[in-house]
Amino acid sequence: MKYIVLTLYILFIVCVSSLSKSINIPKDFKDIQEAIDKADLGDIIIISDGEYKKDIMINKSIELCGSGQEKTALKGSIVVQNAGPVIIESLTIRGDKGNNAHFGIYCSRAFLTIKNTKIFGYHHGIGSESSKLIIKDSFITENFQVGIQVENSLTTFIEENDINTNTGSGIRISSSENNITITGNIIRKNSIGIEIIGSSPRIRRNAIENNQVAIFSTQESNPDMGIDDDPGLNVFISNPVVIINMNRRLTIQAKGNYWGDPNGPNNSTIEGKIDYIPWLKSSPLKTQSVCQYGKLSVCWGSLKGSSMSQKSSF
Numbered sequence: 065m066k067y068i069v070l071t072l073y074i075l076f077i078v079c080v081s082s083l084s085k086s087i088n089i090p091k092d093f094k095d096i097q098e099a100i101d102k103a104d105l106g107d108i109i110i111i112s113d114g115e116y117k118k119d120i121m122i123n124k125s126i127e128l129c130g131s132g133q134e135k136t137a138l139k140g141s142i143v144v145q146n147a148g149p150v151i152i153e154s155l156t157i158r159g160d161k162g163n164n165a166h167f168g169i170y171c172s173r174a175f176l177t178i179k180n181t182k183i184f185g186y187h188h189g190i191g192s193e194s195s196k197l198i199i200k201d202s203f204i205t206e207n208f209q210v211g212i213q214v215e216n217s218l219t220t221f222i223e224e225n226d227i228n229t230n231t232g233s234g235i236r237i238s239s240s241e242n243n244i245t246i247t248g249n250i251i252r253k254n255s256i257g258i259e260i261i262g263s264s265p266r267i268r269r270n271a272i273e274n275n276q277v278a279i280f281s282t283q284e285s286n287p288d289m290g291i292d293d294d295p296g297l298n299v300f301i302s303n304p305v306v307i308i309n310m311n312r313r314l315t316i317q318a319k320g321n322y323w324g325d326p327n328g329p330n331n332s333t334i335e336g337k338i339d340y341i342p343w344l345k346s347s348p349l350k351t352q353s354v355c356q357y358g359k360l361s362v363c364w365g366s367l368k369g370s371s372m373s374q375k376s377s378f
Contacts, residue, residue, distance in 0.1 A: 086110055096120055096138075100128075111136050111155060119165075123147045130155025133182045133203070141165040141186070148175025148196065159185035167191040168207070178202055188213050189230070192220065205229050210236045211254065217243055224248045233259040234275070246270060251278075257303070260285040269297045271349060278303040281336075283310040288317055295320020299347050300329075309336025322347045 084106035093099035096118050099109050108127040119140040122128070124147050130136030136155040144150050150171075157168045168183040168190060169176075175196040182203040183189040189204040190212045196219045204211040204227045211230040214220050217240035227234040227249055234254035237244055244265035250273070251257040257275040258267065262284035272278045278300050281287055290296025298321045300306050306329055309316045315337035322344035323329040329340055 084108060088112065089116075090114075096128075100124070100126060111138075115139060119143075121145070122150055125149055127151040127153070128155075129153050130181075133180065141167055142169045143167075144169070144171040144174045144176050146173050149177065150174060151177045151179065152181060153177075153179040154181065156182040156184075158183070171195045171197065183207070191215075192217065194218065197221070198223075200224055202226075204234075207231070210234075210259075212236070213238075214244065215239055220244045222246045222249060226250045227252075227254070229253045231255060233257070233280075235259065237261065237263040237265050239263065240265070251275065256280045258287075260287050264288065267296065267298060268294075271299045271301070272303065273299075273301040275303050277305040277308060279307045281307070281309050281311065281316060283312065285311060286314050286316070290319040290321055291317050292319060295344075297321065297344070297348060299349055300324050301347075304333065305335070306333040307335070307338055309334075309338055311336070315339050320344060 087093065087099050087103060087107055087109045089096055089099055089109060089111045096111065096116060097120055100120065100122055103109060103126050105125045108129060111130045113131050113135040115137040117139045120142045122142065122144045132154050133156050138155055138157045142152065142157065152169065159165050159168065166187045168186040169178060170191040172193045173195060177198040178190065180201045184206040186207050188210045189207040190199065192214045194216045197214065197217065198221045199212060200223045202225045204225060207230045209232040211227045211234045212222060213236045215238045220243065222235060233256040234251045235246065236259040238261035240263040244263060246258065246265055247268045247270065249270045251270055252273040252275065254275045257272045257278040260281040262282065264286045266288045289298060296318060300321065301324050306323065307316065307318065316339065318338050318340045319342060321340065326345045328343045
């Protein structure tokens with residue numbers, strides 16, 4: 065399914081690329097919203113260096129591209145509604161303690177890709193409802209509640225992001241079945257790393273560190289954290305509670321992960337039915353801490369030294 069979605073996306077971009085034009089802010093328009101309103105489908109709006117104070121509504125297929133996270137800052141919220149594909153990349157979106165904005169970026173019934181973007185200082189960093197969503201190579205930090213909130217997802221890929229220091233959950237997935245992929249992320253210093261409500265996400269190759277609870281799964285949920293022929297390869301480090309499974313009927317499959325100890329998880333750090341055997345006896349990371357890295361692929365080592373335990377499930 066992932067490759068079908070990406071193929072259709074590429075075909076769309078190829079079709080519109082010959083017709084698209086670039087619009088420069090502030091050369092062509094001083095106001096970002098005016099540029100969006102005047103843009104045609106597929107146009108690229110390039111935002112030059114500087115800080116822009118503006119709430120933005122996107123309701124057509126465009127690309128909104130800054131000059132880099134350290135150069136282009138938007139102080140306001142972006143809403144993407146009934147539109148797609150839309151790309152937002154290479155900028156910082158920031159709120160502050162006095163900002164009443166609920167989300168940094170919010171999309172509804174849309175197809176949105178967020179790349180190389182830093183979002184901080186909102187109630188929720190990113191919110192998505194009934195949408196197709198790709199979040200990649202981004203930095204979601206210091207939001208007052210949830211870093212990334214996804215509800216009723218059509219398709220969601222959360223890949224290679226640093227999601228940290230959010231007061232609530234780093235990622236919250238709700239009312240979404242098996243169309244969520246969470247892979248290659250650093251998820252650290254949140255109250256809950258990944259909160260799963262009535263959903264069944266696939267969770268692979270994440271480094272989940274220093275959260276109060278790494279994974280919280282409600283009674284309606286059934287996440288896939290690793291099976292026999294497709295191990296999870298997630299790394300859990302210094303989380304006081306690693307997994308809470310509130311579903312008393314189902315066992316969470318969590319095979320082939322590293323639990324911060326060669327002997328596997330301590331029973332005091334897990335709650336509910338968890339099938340974690342076999343587990344990785346050593347971390348596939350090059351270091352026992354991932355905090356100094358901005359991207360998980362940088363610090364992922366060879367799996368050859370990370371042998372599996374040979375114990376069977378109980």
